[in-house]
Amino acid sequence: MNKHFNCIGIVGHPRHPTALTTHEMLYRWLCAKGYEVMVEQQIAQELNLKQVKTGTLAEIGQQADLAVVVGGDGNMLGAARVLARYDIKVIGINRGNLGFLTDLDPDNAQQQLADVLEGHYITERRFLLEAQVCQHDTPTRLSTAINEVVLHPGKVAHMIEFEVYIDEIFAFSQRSDGLIISTPTGSTAYSLSAGGPILTPSLDAITLVPMFPHTLSARPLVINSSSTIRLRFSHMRSDLEISCDSQIALPIQEGEDVLIRRKVAMLAQLTISNFAIVRELEIDFHHGMTAITGETGAGKSIAIDALGLCLGGRAEADMVRSGANRADLCARFSLKDTPAALRWLEENQLEDGSECLLRRVISSDGRSRGFINGTSVPLSQLRDLGQLLIQIHGQHAHQLLLKPEHQKTLLDGYAGEQALTQQMAERYREWHQSCRTLAQHQQLAQERSAKAELLHYQLKELNEFSPVAGEFELIDEEYKRLANSGQLLSTSQQALDVLADAEETNLQSQLYTVRHLMGELVGMDNKLSGVLDMLEEAAIQISEASDELRHYCDRLDLDPNRLYELEQRISRQISLARKHHITPEELPAFHQKLLDEQQLLDEQTGSLEELLQAVAQHHQQALAVALALHQSRVKHADELCQLITESMHSLSMPHGKLAIDVEFNENHLTAEGADRIDFRVSTNPGQPLQPLAKVASGGELSRIALAIQVITARKMETPALIFDEVDVGISGPTAAVVGKLLRQLGESTQVMCVTHLPQVAGCGHHHFFVSKETDGEMTETHMQPLDKRSRLQELARLLGGSEVTRNTLANAKELLAA
Structure with a gap:
């Protein structure tokens, strides 16, 4: 079911006669149908409308559900460039020439718009391009485009020489009159006139179309919309x-590059249930800078804390609202333009379209x-994905700035050498592993x-004895025989x-007599023949036994020397x-x-010399990467120093230098390289550069930290940045500069700022107010977006305290107008 609309904004051409007629018709028709209508200020002035709610494009984006644009594609x-930062739908009534983007026919606009207002419409999502002019990868000027970004000479046409890099890989160099970088929406506009292809509006692609190239091989190029395009100029002209x-x-300008990419994604919604003093809270966020203010103790940072938990932060039992069984926190991100996060989800088999729910x-x-x-996941995965989605700069960041390891992290974040730092960690791991292998080898060698010494001792006596398998049983038997040979001979003879x-008498002679008697009896009775046969058999057995026993006695050995040898052998084996600690029988085994x-x-293989060579080789490889990382750090340190020094000047430190x-x-090689990083500062004329902890006051340290955070944030590709009371210790004109810095940052990414300064809050594209109420037993925090009137009241409160006066309201209006 499509969304129905409550507040409708009217924007478009402010002076075209037919457009003005349509504006007035729309206003009166929508008011008659009972809708809340908000008219762009210039249009209201031209139509001389009285008692009408007016606002700028940004204010309409903040407050309206639908914007109706009357005019042409321009x-x-x-x-759309302004309204894209807000959660608002846009539709156009064509009062121009072509009308590729304006869908409604002016002659039938009421009927078509009525269907839309009833929910009968299809939403088409079009992505924007973001263009940044950068000095050392730091944006100095930026804007967005729905149709195209065009590189061209200024007032006089001439050939341009430039290089094109796609995702930092060289694509081609060109001599032409310019280059058109177009979205699918813009493929039917200027790009089409230059011979570019027509793309389906929903296609995730960007086209690069050369303008009058000075070569026959140049052709339009279609690339993935997630790619980043960099333009570099070898022969620069000033126009x-x-x-x-x-x-x-x-x-x-000279020395500047141009970066063009799809406009990044954002945090779309945060839902909080039974967390701290929040019972139920649902917050919808938008592109641009969002200011969050409120009274002391109201819980301004609760939303930031809840978001931190969604990103894998540490949880405690006392975070659950009193009386509740559990807290439930949910953050929804739009990832359409965040390829790194989408790739991570795909690799971990957690993808679910272009949105992500943490x-x-x-x-x-x-x-x-x-x-x-x-899908249930370990907290480590929440943290890994969270690093690709949001950077949180806390209110104690200026204290972290004093730590050398944090200074190194800041410098590396600015340098953007992720591949090199990862390679450094891998090379160090290889070297560390080879050192461990060597140590283990040396330990094993000992x-x-x-x-070997023990084996030599054990084998010496065993080799001398030379035990043979099965020998002990044989010689033990022979020993027993020899030891009892006298008794064996005597008893055998008996x-x-x-x-x-x-x-006189023996069995053989007596058996002979019995056989003779039985022979006589068989002659008288043949039935006794069987007995006679048995006696004959017995006579034979006795004769053979006697022969065998006689032979045994003849062979029986009575050698005492052999007996002694056996006795010694058996004794030694035992x-x-x-x-x-074994049996004699087990000795041969x-x-x-x-x-x-x-x-x-x-x-055993792996000689000590080979391992020593491996350690030396891995050490040299790690040092080579550490040296490359050092050179990159030195280069980017110079750039960062210049930018921070300039920011210090703008932040009321005119003589500051970093x-x-x-x-x-x-000799101090680690997984992060072999560098010791030290931030040194001078805040007054004639003062030498000294470590931050020795020179900077609390307020100065806060300003320096904020400058660094803003500068490094521009280099990151995370969709959202959060500044949680980072403006502590700042006031007056300096606060106004900070607010403008954050707003400028919000033009290219999503920025949320918890602040107590009206100068900072007044710079936001959006504004949330945090309050708490109590019934005497329970306390509950609320967070709500402010419209223009409520925002003036809140800024006036921040300026003058609990009592809002005309003067504070006038000052608040000045802040919003600045």
Whole structure:
């Protein structure tokens, strides 16, 4: 179901007769239908409308749900560039020549608009291009375009020489009269006239169309809309310009580049439930600078704290609202123009279109869970994704500025050498790992030496004894036989006598007698023949047993020397086995085990010399990257010093000067390089440069920190920046400068600023007021957007305290008009 509208803005051509007629018709028709109508100031003046709600384009963007643009495509472009920062839909009534962007026919506008107001419409989303003229990658001038950004000479046409880089990769160099960089919306405008292709409006692409190229090979180029285009000039002339939609011209000076990219994404909505003293809160955010103010203790930073938790911050049980079971926090981001975040979501299989939902649930017992697009994730993933979405600059950032490691982080953030710093960390890890391998090898070498010595001792006596598998059982048996040979011979002879050798009586002779008797009985009764057969068999067995026993006695050895040898061998084997805590039978296998260990020690590879070479090689590689990082830091330190010094002058430190010392020491190599970074400052004439902690006062330190944050933020590609009371210690004209800096930053990215200064709050494109109320038992925080009238009241309160007077209201109007 499409959104229905409550407040409708009327904007467009302020002087064209037919356009004015349509403006007046629209105003009266919409008022008659009961809508709240807001008319652009110039149009209201031309129509001489009385008692009508008027406002600038920005104010209409803040307060209206729908803007109706009456005029031609130029009016539509101019209005849309401003209104794109706000949550507002835009539709056009054609009172121009072509009407590519203005959808409604003026002759049938009422009926068509009535259908739209009833919710019968289709929303088309068109992306904008952002053009920045940069000095050392720091934007000095910028604007946006819906149709195209055009590089061209100033007043006199002439050939331009320039280089084109796409995502920092050289694409081509060209000599031509200029270059048109167009959106799909603009592909039917100036780009078409120059021979560019027509693109479907919803296509995520950008076209580069040369203007009268001085070569036959130049052709239009279509690239992904997520790409960044950089224009560099080798032979610079002073009259080059960048124009946006043929309405805004940005001059290009010597040494400046031009960056053109799709306008970045943003934090769209924050929902808070049962957090701190907030019961329920839903905040819709918009492009540009948003100021957040309120009374002391009202909870101005609660929204920032809640957002920090959505990004993986540490949770505590006392963050849950008293009496509630859990706090539920949810941040919704529009990621259409944030390829790094979209790529991260895709790599982690968490993508869900061009929006992203970060959620944090905190139980009253202190446990918490994190979610990305409805999937439960570890907090580390919330933090990883959060770094791609938002930078939060806290109110204590000026204290962090005193720490050398934070100074290094700031310098690296400005330099933008992510690839080099990542390479440094990898090279250091390789070197550190090779050092650990060497240390382990040296440790093992010592252990191997001790092991080899022990093996040598153990194997010396085992080798001398030379145990053989199965030997112990054999010699033990032989020993028992020899040790009992006398008894064996005597008893064997006695047995032999009983069997056959006794002269008087023996088994053999007695069996002979029995056999003779049984032979007579068989002659009388044949049934006894079986008994006779058995006796015959027994006679044979006794005869054979007697022969075998006689042979045994003849062979029985009574050698005492052999007995002594066996006794010594067995005794030695038992002694060695007991020494190694094994059985005698296990001694041969144990001997073989020690032999195998000795062979393994002898065969181990990876000599000390090879490892030493690897350590030296990795150290040199790490040093080479550290040196490249050092050179980059030195270069960017000079640029950053100049920019910060200029900002210090504008922030009421006219004699201020900042220097950044980058000292290279190869003996202090870390994963961040081999540099010691030291920010030094002088705030008064004749004062030498000294470390920040020794020179800068609290107020001066706050201003320096703020200048650095604003400058480095311009180099980042995160969609949103948050400044939480970073203007502490600043007042008066300096505060006005800070506000303008933040507003300028808000032209190219989303900025949220918690402040207590009216000069800063008055510079915002949007303004939220934070208040709290209590019923005597419970306290609750509210946060609401301010319209123009409410905003004047809040600025007047900030200027004069709780009592708002005519003077403070007049001053507040001046702040908004500045």
